[in-house]
Amino acid sequence: MRQQLLDVLRLLDTTPAPRGEERAAAHRVRGWCAERWPHIEWQVLEHGPAGGSLVAAHGAGPLLYSHLDTSLDDDGAGIGLVTGNFAPVGPLSVAGDNVAGFGLGVARGPVAAALVAFAEAGAGRLLLAGSGTHRRGGGITGLEAYADAYPLPRSAIVAKSGPPILLWQEPGSFYLTVRVTGRSGLAMLPDTATPPGGVIESAGVVLDELARWRTDYLAADPRVGQAGRACGVGAISGGWSPKPDLLPAQLEIGLYLVAGDQVEPKALAAELADRLRARCADSALRNCVVEVEAESGAAAAATPADAPVVTAARAAWLDEFGAEPSPVTGWTGSTDGVVLRARGVDTVRLGPQMRPAADDPRCDEMSLAQLGAYARVYRRLLTELPA
Template sequence: MATGVRRLGSFLTEDLVELLGVLDQTPAPRGRESLAAAALATWCARRWPAIEWTVQPYGAEGANLVATCGPGPLLYSHLDTSLDGDGRSAPEVTGRTDPPAPLRIADGVAEGFCLGVARAPVAAAVAAFARAGRGTLLIAGSGTHRRGGHGEGVRAFLDTAPPIESAIVAKGGPPGLITAEPGAAFLRVRVTGRPGVSMLPETALPAGGIVRHAGLVLDAVETWRERYLASRAPFGRVGAQAGIGAIRAGWTEKPDLLPAELLLDLYVITVPGERGSRLATELTATLHAVLAGGPLEGCSAHVEVEWLHDAQATDERAPIVTAAEHAWEHVFDTPPVDIVGWTGTTDGVVLREHGIDTVRVGPQSVRSSSDPRRDVVELAVLERYQRLYEALLGGAHAP
């Protein structure tokens, strides 16, 4: 039993803490979740032997954990973490190369690697499903966005699953019910000049090299971003957003060469009706305006779009939404907050694409003050969300 569990005095909390410990022990990088899925299935089979826990492989090393207890909604969360594996593989993002500290439970609080995305919601979902004994549980692989793919785990599940009418997405968020999620796309900006050498900076185009003028390109993208947000007012309950997540140029092993290309990668959140071609056209026009007449004149600008998915929404009169509202008030003794302009998106869009009425709801967490790879979540909050999921699966508030 994990340290500090007995004095918490709750069987619900004991299961949650044990599940968090299992999840913390095995890395679950996106598309390579098979070991983590197997470890979770083994633990669950020991804890709840009456339920059949199945590891569903997909791709080369991807895997889902699936369990079914007859009719009822689908309860979904995802196994992979935003940061790969052990949390050391993205120092460009975190600024850290040391391994994150192991899970810590103290004074009713859990602190650990990627609890927010998505280990804390996974623990609540698994425990709730086991106690409710109704519906279907899917802990999917590949639930985080990444270039070159989206939703492989949930799509593999849906390819062979029987018809599903409703779903609950267990993922962290605001203290309310999310019934609509925006679309998303990756954009790559490629500004190309001419290579040169550091000893003769005038040989490059622009003179001194394209990296020297990267600020102009960044400013141009920010100008486009401001126009984009101003022209896409919140649509229903979802809103638009955009941000630069990566910038690259040159060869780190030979910086005496001035590179010809500057690459910027953006993540763009879209409202209903958006088109990738429109995003590319607008951003390209802004870049051309900045390039003309300045030091980058003569360089070319090109925008590539990787479209992830369209915005999707569930009718707020759907039974799963009504049930979630009633269950929320029963568990929290207060109405859920009204959510508008939401800019987060999950595999809930894939479920809605397949005609499944879906509501997203999950616990709140904050980043650790000592390590941004670790999140902090109150076990009492997590326990309440477990009770909420139970109510939606098999209690009086089940749809």
């Protein structure tokens, strides 16, 4: 199994799969799998302008799910903008039991374990979906395209990295976009802008109120079951970087929110807009327009703790690792598991642990032995769960 995992990891490491543009990668992985496991019918399910997912089935059975795209694109500007390092990322490396490379955590390591497990199981279904990571304005996802094209099974296993826990409940997630709009001007004539000096000069007012609102949002977390709340300011923009002598009219701030309870994104957006308007009214931004837009994602969803897929996953975990999975509350990681649960599919999430690579924190490190352990758990669930 170790060699099979390494073979898949090396394939994925040399196959860029930017979110929404995974079609070429899906076809390459399909061709590779067809040569390695010709007894399985491997298919590419295309979606959107350039999206694609790898699909296969051994007849009826549970769905084993992970995704092809990585959180950052190793061949684009995103990784540099987020990490501050625009240098090329090195190739996959192996040292003893340790494997290190780009995108192992999200989600090439779990993908390798899932792919090998499915090929060996001779049961169940596999979906390695495109567009599985969160993105503003993301369009149709691979899972949505799959659900439109195929009947969904009663249960599913989400192969995704994380701490040594078993999740049957996950929070929902969504984005808020804050826009503060004044009037553009010239840096050499700062009074030509509204406010004088431009909106960016007063960004601290907006960020300070966002920090206060975030504190209140987290304090109101009811901690429903395993899931909790989170909120972060992940993007701020304004102006045109090649022309900083022009003072921009608009400041834009992007927030990512997670909620284990049922919240209404539009209501939160309205609440935040009211608070920001009140704060800006007492500042240099008093003559600016303040807007907050909500982009809804999937709501929090739970599988009953006594559902067959949960019971089977707990038993497989105990047999493989010799102990029960660690209990968890306040979990703030959201995956397509919430989409599956919302469509009536009992779902669990579990997967290998990762850590930043010692040589390059943009990459992840994983244990090959641990990847093999999770592959065996996935394989067992595929073969034991009813169709």
